[in-house]
Amino acid sequence: MPEGHTLHRIARDLTAAFAGTHPVVTSPQGRFAESAALLSGRRFDHAESWGKHLFAEFEGDLWLSVHLGLIGTFTIDESAYVGEVPVVGQVRLRLRTDDHVADLRGPMVCELVTPDRVEAITATLGPDPLRPDADPDRALTRIQRSRKPIAELLMDQSVVAGVGNVYRSEVLFRNRVRPLRPGQQLTSRSWRAVWDDLVRLLPLGVATSRIVTIEDQVEDVELRLAAGEDVTQDWRESYVYKRAGEPCLRCGSRIRTQVVAGRNLFWCGNCQRRG
Template sequence: MPEGHTLHRLAAEHRRVFGGRPVAAESPQGRFAAGAAEIDGRVLSAAEAYGKHLLLEFGDDRVLHVHLGIYGTWRFGGVPAPEPRGAVRLRLSGAGGHADLRGPNACELLEPGGVKVLLDRLGPDPLRADADPGRAWARISRSRTSVAALLMDQSVVAGPGNIYRAEVLFRQGIDPMLPGRALSEGQWSAVWADLVVLMAEGVRSGRIDTVRAEHMPGAMGRPPRVDDHGGEVYVYRRAGLPCLVCGSAVASAELAGRNLFWCPGCQPSAG
């Protein structure tokens, strides 16, 4: 599932291609035909991301909500747009290009007030200037749940996924199994600040890089990492390999249905 930086990049791309101009909308697949008809010909007035949710505003309280889920994708192209291929849930077209949405978990027009209902379910987003990390701390500091699970709970922090979760805990030397209420406020402040920096870099570069300069391939004389997420990482998907910092074997375990990665040497158990 795409992490939050990807949705912020998508919001920016929608603003670039369609912002402030009329947009044609259709549902070649047919599953969003009624919704597409409601926004067809309207001006895209705003495009924003909140965590892993994309909100496209078309005025008159028409807000398109898209959550990509595991399989959803947006594909942008030029004009004229070719004939749709495959199961295209929604095609947006304008003078600046077109965009095809396939396989989303959610593609819906929200009723008035629906945006607030959605946002009320989400924690603060490290990529938004209006985010309040104190809201997340209020939840974390009272919870018996592990900090690793809390960082994947979008109602606690909106945006980070499995990669940022594993990497920020490694960078801060925090045992992923530590209960939230055992985390210090100073540790939480450091985790939040690191997420802000790392995820903003992900928006800029389009990939997830979490490795500090002294541990990059050139500095260590090691080959670059090859992975479909396209970045240099410390522990994510490196189970059994030596830690880039201490040499310990990277550990992995399943937590809440997802694979968790950490270094027992750099993130010693607090239990």
């Protein structure tokens, strides 16, 4: 499932491509045809995301609400075609201007909603580390009232919005937090360290479209972005994610794995003892 940085990147790119335009909106697949007809020709104002939810505002107080789920994709391309643009796959929604084509495929949610519905959805979500209005203390309150392990709480979108399986495994390792520690036993200091790390790492995911967590790589990306350089390297190494049974990069102990919140969690039992 795409993590929060992916949705923020899509929202950023949709806004850059379509803000202020009046795109033709269609549903080649047909499942969104009626709503697409209502949106077609209306001014596209902006797109934003909250966690794993994407919202796009059109004139007339109409909002497009999208959740990609496990397999959804939303691609934005510069149009290189004259006339009709070929439809590849099951395209639920298409936005098109003379300059760009955006295709939504395989979403879990694609619906036309009112501003009240947008508010109702976001009211169910925890703070998003990528949003400037995020309040980490809201999440801490929920965490310290719960007996569930912190690794499960990080995947609960009502506690923290946008964190998925890769970031939860990696950020808990980076801050040496024992992932199975009950939330009510997590110290405020440990939570703030985890939150601040998410605030640091997630924007790098938006900028590079990659999850970067190895510290020397993180520092390299930060320097290159600050210098205005293009960052195109494909990082694949992680501290613990998908490294079960392999030696820990810090201490050499074997990386452990266990299903937590329906996904495989990875951690080092020797390094991760804090909380």
